[in-house]
Amino acid sequence: MILSITKWLFGFVAVLVIGLLFYAFALPRPPDTTDPAVFLQDGRSVNYCDLPDLDGSGKSANDIPKAYTPGCSYTTIPIPILxxxxxxxxxxxxDMRGLWLGVSGRVGHLERIEQCGNRVVVTAFGIIHDFRVDGTLKNGARDVGAVCNNFNTAIHFDDEGVMVFRLFNLFDTVFREMRDEEMIFTFIDGIETSTQRICQYPDET
Known part of the structure; x- marks a missing residue:
């Protein structure tokens, strides 16, 4: 009996691992709908303290094509997608918009957050995450990870105003929240990084 259960568990784990590996490295990525124009200029030239007025006078979130990471990583920082x-x-x-630099925890952590409507674009570490904060996988972050792997994350704001990333909509992995003038980034390992707003990318990026 114990042997049968052990074999069943081993088989289940093996199928699960194979399935995850197939999803991560063999499943085709979605069609790339990124506007090529975002890579024609260097995003380091933008003043990120000059945020757009969200007054409804321009385009809506639906008017702008969803952006994806080119290949496994971008080599030129794109201009703002939104x-x-x-x-x-x-x-x-x-509202978490801005360019944020880690000053404690993961010191030097750098990410750009754009928002309008319920759409968010997080650009960091060569990767573009473009998603809706509606808590669904369909409209979540469907992009590449650190080793060029596929991943899918559902994102929502909880009752405390924390932006929560749920990998495959199964477990929470990343949290972002505002505390006064700082944006707090917390990874699944529990390390809390305090970030402060800066207006331009540092020269070394």
């Missing part, structure tokens, strides 16, 4: 979007933030969505 630069022309002025759709007001959806109710319950916390």
């Amino acid at each position: 630069a022309e979007c002025t759709e007001p933030l959806t109710e319950g969505v916390v």
